[in-house]
Amino acid sequence: MRLRPEIAALPPYRQGRPAPADGFKLSSNENPFEPLAGVAAAVAAASDFNRYPDATAADLREVLAERHGVSADEVHVGAGSVSILAQLVLATSGPGDEVVYAWRSFEAYPGLVTVSGATSVRVPNRDDHSHDLDAMADAVTDRTRLIIVCSPNNPTGTIVTADDFETFLSRVPSDVLVVLDEAYGEFVTDADAVRGLPLRHPNVVVLRTFSKAYGLAGLRIGYAVGPLAVLDAARATAIPLSVTAPAVAGALASLEAEPELLARVTDIAARRDALFEALVAQGWAVPRPQGNFVWLPTGEATAAVAERLFDAGIVARAFPPEGIRISIGEAESVDELLRILGDIVQNPQEPASK
Ligand SMILES: Cc1ncc(COP(=O)(O)O)c(C=O)c1O
Known part of the structure; x- marks a missing residue:
């Protein structure tokens, strides 16, 4: 073959x-706590699975949009935040293009880039295991289409500070997409850490997930908040109907039980x-x-x-x-x-x- x-x-x-x-x-x-009874009941009640789910998870997007002060179209829901990241890589990058990220970071990043046909540019972490944002900005070329910043970084647990993120963004061309992967954002207690939401920058997409803090890893649901045109491009690459109705029900119930x-x-x-x-x-x-x-x-x-x-x-x-x-x-x-x-x-x- x-x-x-x-x-x-x-x-x-x-x-x-x-x-x-x-x-x-x-x-x-994973989250070691067992699912809340109310969340489990909401998931079980989404039992009309002879039908396809709502393709855009409109109800959930409405709730998330309200929380984050954006329009519902500036929220995109996917079967786990990693699937949205895959869509963003496909939407921005192909053969000849470069995707910059810190290394070591989330082990899914290299594979997603390879699948798109683009080239990974890995920037070694600093000796303290945190992102070297200066070196990441230095690594940008006219082939760069996407930069992934992971805070807290998986697996080293370090954060990017809000100040360092702002300085970094000021060095990144405005037509290069920056994805801020905040899969672990809810666990952050350091007041200096960057907080992606509310969203402030036209070339930044923030990724969040229900897998970790909300304990829905097995249901596969996460979301992105970002500029409409970028999220529309991500939606265009998505495999339709991957987000199931039980997952949406679980996410809505989790937000209620926040x-x-x-x-x-x-x-x-x-x-x-x-x-x-x-x-x-x-x-x-x-x-x-x-x-x-x-x-x-x-x-x-x-x-x-x-x-x-x-x-x-x-x-x-x-x-x-x-x-x-x-x-x-x-x-x-x-x-x-x-x-x-x-x-x-x-x-x-x-x-x-x-
Ligand atoms: C940094 C980071 N981003 C994204 C994900 C993916 O989360 P999910 O696809 O379950 O939303 C993970 C999961 O381990 C992660 O560590």
Whole structure:
């Protein structure tokens, strides 16, 4: 079969290993809380699935538009924010074009760019694991069509500050699209962090998701807020009818139950901060986390440390030879994690004890 060689060489998405029976799955940045009963009921009530869903998720767009002070057409809903990102890459970039993003960042970015036929330009993070926005602006050429900024950055957890983002935008040509990926925006507690919404710039699209803070990862629903012409171009590349009615019902019910869901986010952020402090006290050089995960820069020891965590019942996401991303999960998982990581710091060569 004559496949596109760059596609044939692209590894298919591989999901993290499932957790062992009495262990913890901390590898996908999921929300550890079970769905709220009211949200689950709203999803179950969307049962006329012999019918296609509303292709534009109009009800949800109306609610989101109202919250963010934009028109409903300046909101676009997709089957997960990653699918909207795929649409934006296709809408802006093709063979010969360049897409700039920080590296390491979200592992989906390289594949999306390759599929579009465009070229990835990866700009290494700074030593503190945060985006090097100056270098990213320097990397812009007349072939650049899209720049992705991820704050908080997956997997390093670092934020971009509002001031640095403004300075960066002032250096980016106004016809180059900047996507601000805020998949973890609700977990941010740093007052200096950029906040994409309300939207202020004509060449910026902000991506948000219901997968993380709102706990709807399995329903696949996210959204973008941005300029009408850009979102229309994204809509033109979308696979029609991918957003299901149960997903829309779940998102609407989650927005209604927001105070309860955001209280959970506060809990997760507090758990994260406590874990961070404890890891630093153990001697780990962890960058200050602002998502629902922490980054352990384990370098060459990455595979070995991840294996010891796994043997002790904790599945984390290893990125050898750089580091390990560990999601903030159930409260008990944090204690267990600290026990094992403390053991690893003190006995770097020993197998983990369960
Ligand atoms: C930075 C970032 N962006 C986007 C996504 C995609 O989220 P979803 O497609 O579930 O909305 C993720 C998921 O892990 C992510 O880490």
